[in-house]
Amino acid sequence: MAVINVSKSTTEATVVLCDSGANILAAANTITLLNLTDISITNNQGSFRYQTLDSQSESVVTTVATNSVALNVVIDETQFFGDGSNTSPLINNGIFGTSNNKTEIDFRVYFEGTTESGNKYLAGSGFITGLAPTVNPSSPLWVTSLTLEVNGDLTEGDVV
């Protein structure tokens, strides 16, 4: 058993976005998000509680889950606005365009980087929402939150 340490250069927590259905291991259809400041994954199982006369406590069963990934990034201009000249819709339109167009994408959240075999990732499909770019004079860099609303399950995988 070991803690998950992301402080090494080969084990940095990484989020990769990909055109829906494309090869997420190929750079041609992916954006590896730059300048991430934090990642938060929510796998919130719904619950239904009920009471019975033969029990002093509530019983519970789980229902459908709500999954999402919340990120904060320092905005990279090309990634945010797209390069405007790519066959990949994601790279062409960028994060803002993909959100604005409500285009579904695939993604992976690599817990310890993308290079060391056996390290874990969570994957899914969903939509980019929650963009809130902000800047102020005392913090003169555009930063934004970004939420991936997951369509369906989060799945676990291993880096190959």
Added chain:
Amino acid sequence: MAIRDTLIANVTTAISGTGFFISSELPWTSGGELLYNKNMKTIYFSEEQKSVEQFIQTLDSNDVENDTISLTAYVTVDAKTQPTNTSNVITSLVSAKGAVANVYDISAEVTNSIEVDKITYSVEYVFNQI
């Protein structure tokens, strides 16, 4: 050093005709006396000091760093009979901070000290740069 050069150039223009002067030399010590005490009504700028700190830490090590650059301008005048335009010159020194480009969160603090019959004005500038 770029900021020091910019300040010197700006102040040189601003104090033209005031009877004050500006030196490009650092305020070193000559014969046991600081140059700005020895040469009154002459402005000297210290060397820049710089500290670098993490401004935003990122998970992919593309950390954004903030440079804090500070330097001080010194000018000494007669404390018994101050030149009448001393306050205007000090104002010009403070205003010079606006001439430095590509910085944010700028400050300038004016202090003074009297020794015997001389008063020395110090203007400390602090600039932040990403």
